[in-house]
Amino acid sequence: MGLQDNGRPSPRGTALSLAVAADLQAERQRGHDLWQQRLQRARYEAALAERQYQAVDPEHRLVARELERRWEQALLDRHQLEEDYDRFLKQRPLELGAGERDELIRLAADLSGLWSAETTSLRDRQEIVRLLIERVVVATRGRTEVVDVTIHWVGGLQTRHEIRRPILSYDQLSDYESLRGRVVELHGQGRTADEIAAVLNGEGYRPLHKKERFNKHMIYDFLRRIGVSGLSRGSRLPAEVLGPNEWGVSALARQLGMPADTLGHWCARGWVEHRKLPGRRGCLVLWADEPELDRLMRLRAFRPDRYPPVYPPELTTPRGCPEAMRSGSEASPESDSGGAAESGPQPEQDLSP
Secondary structure, X not given: XXXXXXXXXXXXXXXXXXXXXXXXXXXHHHHXXXXXXXXXXXXXXXXXXXXXXXXXXXXXXXXXXXHHHHHHHHHHHHHHHHXXXXXXXXXXXXXXXXXXXXXXXXXXXXXXXXXXXXXXXXXXXXXXXXXXXXXXXXXXXXXXXXEEEEEEEOOOOEEEEEEEOOOOOHHHXXXXXXXXXXXXXXXXOOOOHHHHHHHHHHOOOOOOOOOOOOOHHHHHHHHHHOOOOOOEOOOOOOHHHOOOOEEEHHHXXXXXXXXXXXXXXXXXXXXXXXXXXOOOOEOEEEXXXXXXXXXXXXXXXXXXXXXXXXXXXXXXXXXXXXXHHHXXXXXOOOOOOXXXXXXXXXOOOOOOO
């Protein structure tokens, strides 16, 4: 807690010892006031009993005898209470003694030990905090999870701290853009959910709901939230995974006005330049600039006149594409529209549009 300075009590420790001394003094004063009230009441009862006895007619002997008995009892009660009060003052003097003040100073010099002592209860710790702290100022940073806390200590010292509060969505995180970009980057490298979680934990990213570490289930959920979880067959490709002139199978099929399954078979036959995204079920990314779109449109419109069909090589031969694109198309293709394109040998079938 930083409560000592070169073996001497720190300002916080000194402030605590003074506050405790004042609190003990006030507590003893309250006890003294209570005893004074009780003594005042006993003296009043004794004086009242005396006045009643003095006012009785001596001829009324029975009444006089009873009032005398009450007076004597009131005097005994007052005397007993005064003796009890004297013993109380000996045990707990109204003013703190020098020994008691020295003990408070000694404890204040080792607040860390006092705080962690087995005899210090939770209630005692709460009282120590109340005596040490004047006020706490809390300010949130917008909608983010970061909360700035300023503690004003007794004696004028201020300390500033940063804590995290629970939030409802990832986009409230102060580092959301960095987190999102890192997850997309790692996913694009073909990392598994466990591997992505390990990297994020190692780089200091934190998930929602007071959790300290990411796990694979959180990664699945995050990918689903940002629309990247489904980069497999039947998924829509987000813009960040597409380069210039690149298409998802579904998008290019819509552009050409043809079934996505047929376009997937064209990829399997090598009629369309493509690459496969990382992952066991990574979907296809197709490449087609304006000349390629024209070739594919003509291939789509071509009608063979015999069976098995024969297509002109100029329609089935892709035009060259960037080398980076070509290097990514090593794995067997799959369509992102829900239809699979097998990479193995296919039986001859009519692929005419």
